[in-house]
Amino acid sequence: MTQPSVHQLFRRLETVGKGAYGSVHRGIHLPTGNIVALKIINLDTADDDVEAIQREVALLTQLRDAPNVTKYYGCFLDGPRVWIAMEFAQGGSVRTLMQSSRDGVLEERFIVIITREVLVGLVYLHRSAIIHRDIKAANILVTATGKVIICDFGVSALSATTTSKRNTLMGTPNWMAPEVAQPTPIYDSKADIWSLGIVVYEMAKGAPPHSDLRDAIKVMQLIAKVKPPRLAEGDGSKDMRDFVSHCLRESPNDRLSADELAKTKWIKSASKVNVSVLRELILKYDAWIQNGGSRASLAGPLDWEDEENRE
Numbered sequence: 001m002t003q004p005s006v007h008q009l010f011r012r013l014e015t016v017g018k019g020a021y022g023s024v025h026r027g028i029h030l031p032t033g034n035i036v037a038l039k040i041i042n043l044d045t046a047d048d049d050v051e052a053i054q055r056e057v058a059l060l061t062q063l064r065d066a067p068n069v070t071k072y073y074g075c076f077l078d079g080p081r082v083w084i085a086m087e088f089a090q091g092g093s094v095r096t097l098m099q100s101s102r103d104g105v106l107e108e109r110f111i112v113i114i115t116r117e118v119l120v121g122l123v124y125l126h127r128s129a130i131i132h133r134d135i136k137a138a139n140i141l142v143t144a145t146g147k148v149i150i151c152d153f154g155v156s157a158l159s160a161t162t163t164s165k166r167n168t169l170m171g172t173p174n175w176m177a178p179e180v181a182q183p184t185p186i187y188d189s190k191a192d193i194w195s196l197g198i199v200v201y202e203m204a205k206g207a208p209p210h211s212d213l214r215d216a217i218k219v220m221q222l223i224a225k226v227k228p229p230r231l232a233e234g235d236g237s238k239d240m241r242d243f244v245s246h247c248l249r250e251s252p253n254d255r256l257s258a259d260e261l262a263k264t265k266w267i268k269s270a271s272k273v274n275v276s277v278l279r280e281l282i283l284k285y286d287a288w289i290q291n292g293g294s295r296a297s298l299a300g301p302l303d304w305e306d307e308e309n310r311e
Contacts, residue, residue, distance in 0.1 A: 006076035006083050012038055016092075026088060029073070036073060039084040053082060059130065059153045060086070066128075068121035070141070070151040089141035089149060091282040094203065097142060100281075100288035104206030108236045110281055111203045112270040114140065115243070117148035118196060119267065122258040125150075126189040135195035136175045137202050146278035173219040174198065174208040178228075178250055181220040190252035193261070197247025204235050204244075239266035 017024040022041035060072035071087035177194035209229040228248040
């Protein structure tokens with residue numbers, strides 16, 4: 001019996017973003033009518049890394065039941081193109097939602113919920129010996145119900161063992177841990193913990209450290225040699241500032257693990273708050289767009305191609 005073609009299964013709607021390895025579209029799964037995200041990659045394009053695409057599909061397949069990670073529905077060939085069908089996040093990325101807030105800064109009550117939910121995903125990934133390697137606000141999505149999901153596994157690494165160290169330069173400079181920004185990077189899952197600390201900083205300040213620099217090499221040199229960034233007294237509660245300092249320690253061994261961070265005072269303070277409060281951010285963003293807000297007004301540093309899943 002002939003398998004249905006991708007065009008019999010899905011209808012591509014509007015483009016909602018462009019990522020490192022192709023365009024992302026809102027789509028419909030025709031048999032059910034469900035809305036999905038369709039990542040479409042042209043394998044004929046010279047700058048597309050087929051290995052990275054294969055790695056992303058393999059990891060997404062392995063992570064089908066992972067909490068707070070993009071749900072993967074399947075991969076389909078369409079001539080020279082690959083269609084990857086995934087969960088659609090109506091709210092778009094946290095980076096996108098930050099645009100409608102004053103100076104791009106989120107309220108701490110939202111920051112703690114987003115961080116708590118990202119930690120759920122990271123605990124699962126790290127226990128599965130997977131390093132995401134590109135945790136940033138642009139790679140954290142919010143669904144229409146307020147569910148938080150980690151996306152973009154194009155640069156993720158599956159470690160041979162939980163103790164193995166990676167030595168490949170991957171990620172986005174501003175969010176890189178010092179050990180990743182070194183000329184010869186050697187790192188493990190604690191690199192994701194540093195990036196998470198930078199994400200909290202990013203949500204609290206409107207941008208990550210060194211966001212005024214457009215030179216990736218200079219950013220990496222700075223990260224490798226300057227003291228870890230810190231939130232100042234006016235940048236939120238002491239518990240949030242302590243949380244960031246637990247993540248942003250120069251030595252990976254001194255950073256708390258995702259498991260340990262989930263038990264910190266700051267995260268536990270929000271243990272009973274439902275993710276549905278994040279719908280406020282989506283409504284605020286939608287109202288801002290309708291009132292003439294521009295999606296281009298808060299482009300991320302060294303991150304201009306990472307708008308994800310925004311309708």
